[in-house]
Amino acid sequence: MAEVVLKDVVKTYGSVYAVNNVSLTVADGEFVALVGPSGCGKTTTLNLVAGLIPMSGGDVMIGDRVVTDLDPKDRDIAMVFQNYALYPNKTVYKNLAFPLQMRKLPKDEIDRKVQAAAKVLDITHLLERKPRELSGGQQQRVALGRALVRDPKVFLMDEPLSNLDAKLRVQMRSEIKRFHQDLKATIIYVTHDQLEAVTMADKMAVMNGGFLQQYDTPANVFANPVNMFVAGFIGSPAMSLIPLTAVTRGTEVVLTSAEGWELPLSPANAKKALSAKSDKVVLGARHSTVRLHKTQVPGSVPGKVYTVEPTGDVTFAQIFVSSAILNISLGPTVQISPDESVFIEFDQERMHLFDGVTEMALKAV
Template sequence: MAQVTLRKVVKNYDETPAVRGIDLDIADKEFVVLVGPSGCGKSTTLRMIAGLEEITAGDILIGDQVVNDVPPKDRDIAMVFQNYALYPHMTVYENMSFGLRLKKMPKADIDVRVQSAARILDITELLQRKPKQLSGGQRQRVAMGRAIVRDPKVFLFDEPLSNLDAKLRVQMRTEIKKVHQKVRTTTVYVTHDQVEAMTLADRVVVMNGGNIEQVGAPNDLYHAPATKFVASFIGSPAMNMIPCRLEQAAGALRVRLTDEITFPVPASRTARYQPHLSKSRLLFGLRPEHITEVPRHLEPEQHPFEVTLDVTEPMGQETLVYFTVNGTEICASVNPTAGAQSDARMALAADLSNMHLIDDETGMVL
């Protein structure tokens, strides 16, 4: 078991930068998820940790050892690939024991390890089958089994659930979390699915354009995003962002969305937002679940306003309603019993205690 450290790691493909000098400390036994849109450098980062890509500049440490020039087989890592990469001509048992056989481990020891990993993953009956005879979920388990038997310092997962259907993905997500709770190996997991990132990670690393946007616990990223990108990437449906102006009003601050709709800034944030009064390109950010129907008793930071709904989408436990403010489409989540109807006026309440103010020029959340 070991920690993984990245120091100013850069990767260029010819002249094209893929990773632009990132720093990251992954603690022993931690489950870290790298998440971001395709082309953000997350897979490249993982492959550099694995040793499958060379590093253009910087250092990667596994434990206390700099592994920049250490070949993959000597890094003591195990990797689970998106398409499983099982050897098609070997049985499940042979697939799982391949690494150990190459290390010339005694057969009895190999058997103990394979059997125990098979029990953890519930694939004991499949050991004599060929990968072709397995379903997608079973192959995924075998790929994880191959990683577990090695008992490596670090597990690396490269979008392991992308090839599974939605239901199986949720199921395997739980499996992966359970396995990590059992074996407690340091894990780096790459995905483009923010739900996967939120549910699995001890800490999430949001990447964009070869840089790390923010590192934090799932809830911290959700409630206190550092940048516009993180605010829009984490959470589904995405956070609403509406162009706005910040105004001074009788010792307090006001956010003006349109001529009709203004919201008072909570008193606790006045000092924080005061310096940004003069900024011209500001965005008002509020998640859909913080715009609801008007409750019987308004909370202190809830402010009612009225809009005409464009579309309603009943989801069962909530109804998503869409309307337009200042040319921007806004999504709100209302109670299914609130009687929301398309093309009808509706009174909604914005919970400003959860508002964000974003500087659109720098992309930073203020």
């Protein structure tokens, strides 16, 4: 296995920057998820690592080699795509053996590798079947097997689970994670599903508009999003973002809304708010960190219930707060109805503040 390094990688199509100056290091044996909305440059980045498209700038290193000018076949990588593209008329065994036959390996070595991969993926009993006689998840495992027999330095996977139904996706998610743990493989895995990334990856690279926004462990990205885009993209339901104005009142700093309510900030949050480029500050709150009250308590702000969605053990609700919609979660016994007036209390320790101009997270200086 090997480390993968992207250094100032650029890919342009005419005037469009599909990938804009992306640098990141995937350590040997690490599982990195590339996430972001449709069109943000995930597939393009993966294809540049694979060498399937020429780069407009920058370098890619795999192991200790610069591979920027090497063909895909010389990069020692294996790709698993969304459509597994198995050979329909070959048995599973022959599907797995084919890439090795192309490399003219001796027959007994091919057999040894095919049997070993089949064992890892638990498809030994399927080796004589044709792809059409397999379930979606089994076909997916054969596709993984075909990558595995080649013993590559790096696995590149582009949305490999997106053709599967919801239940099978969850199951295959655990299997790929297991596959990674057993093989200690270096994996770069593209998905637009942030939950998939959070549950599977050691680190996630969040992209938007061709730029790398944040590269860190899922826990750190969730706890400390660097900007409003990452804050709103990672987490479900999404973090709510409420644009407000910071005002100094004597020794205190408060956030004020256009409607005239004021939210006093703790000393640490006051420092952050004052470090913004202007008085425009955006309050970010995750659903699990806000409390709903039926009557006003100190430090709470008014809101109006928009929607209520019971899911069994948790009820999700959306509340109008100033000009924004706030996602909250409630215990199943709390009764609220649309249009009801309520009060929202924010946890000062767990609230996020962003600069309303630059959209970057504000840090206590």
